[in-house]
Amino acid sequence: MSALSAPDRSRAVAVWLFAVAALVLFMVIVGGATRLTGSGLSITEWRPVTGTLPPLSDAQWAKEFELYKSIPQYQQVNRGMSLEAFKFIYWWEWGHRFLGRLVGLAFALPFAIFLFRRQIPQRLIGRCWALFALGGLQGAIGWWMVASGLSERITVAPERLMTHLGMAFFLLAALLWTGLEAWNGPSRRPARGPWPKAALALAVMVYVQILLGALVAGNDAGYVLTDWPLMDGRWFPEGYASSALWSTIAHSIPAVQFNHRIGAYILCIGAAILIAVCLRTRQGSPGLRTMGLALGVGIFSQAALGVWTLISATPLSLGLAHQGAAAGLLGLATGFLWMARRA
Known part of the structure; x- marks a missing residue:
């Protein structure tokens, strides 16, 4: 084996995958809190880049609140809620989305570094690319889920929630499995x-x-x-x-x-x-x-x-x-x- 070829196993890669799995677990729990507090529809637009920052002025908060007032959940369930009550549910949803971005960053940056340094076992590179793609797809599924509750429903569609949560748990299991493979090497x-x-x-x-x-x-x-x-x-x-x-x-x-x-x-x-x-x-x-x-x-x-x-x-x-x-x-x-x- 040459000095530049990938080893059969890498403990550093395994630790990275386990750490990302822990972030996914935390995101699942925060997502549960977002659902149980009725916060999931408080952000009515999908802004993958500009949505990274929360509202920073009274005018921005007023704009977000007006957008929320236009959807059925406000009109049928939360009509008359105060701006402070809106901020409470908004912060839960923003935190959930921020964690999604953080998980993506925590996967993508080390992945690029490990690829450049050729530290990922060759047999696991394809799996890591698949995890990266599924993580991006999960973001799109999340918005697809939220969109189901913005026009006619007061909550998201149950089957879309199932798809979103199911993908999160699948990613969690896949990260753990790939981490175990990286830690222990191939089976004889x-x-x-x-x-x-x-x-x-x-x-x-x-x-x-x-x-x-x-x-x-x-x-x-x-x-x-x-x-x-x-x-x-x-x-x-x-x-x-x-x-x-x-x-x-x-x-x-x-x-x-x-x-x-x-x-x-x-x-x-x-x-x-x-x-x-x-x-x-x-x-x-x-x-x-x-x-x-x-x-x-x-x-x-x-x-x-x-x-x-x-x-x-x-x-x-x-x-x-x-x-x-x-x-x-x-x-x-x-x-x-x-x-x-x-x-």
């Missing part, structure tokens, strides 16, 4: 046995459950049907089906909440099986079994937190904890899958 041989398939199934289930949760959030379904295990005194909620299949899946409040509950129950069954196997078998490395136990316990803990959040009618603190824990759970599932494929 693929793992065999049931672990890789089981780990993949659990990771997919966790991700799908996150998407179902995004539909709950997009429909504000965490504020209704707050009894558990029943739903308004029923095992199967009244009014589940809507006029069409997609309308039922994405827009029916009883349906999205019921589907999210069923997803949690299925995940808990998978977690119970995983914990039992990890405790009783000697197959797989001790580290893999420990990670499996952590994932299983994490699934049960997240389910319990979800029930607590629901019966409390989703206060800000519990809503943020539930969303942050979902990110942590996906991180565990990603790490478990990565280890299972190399064990």
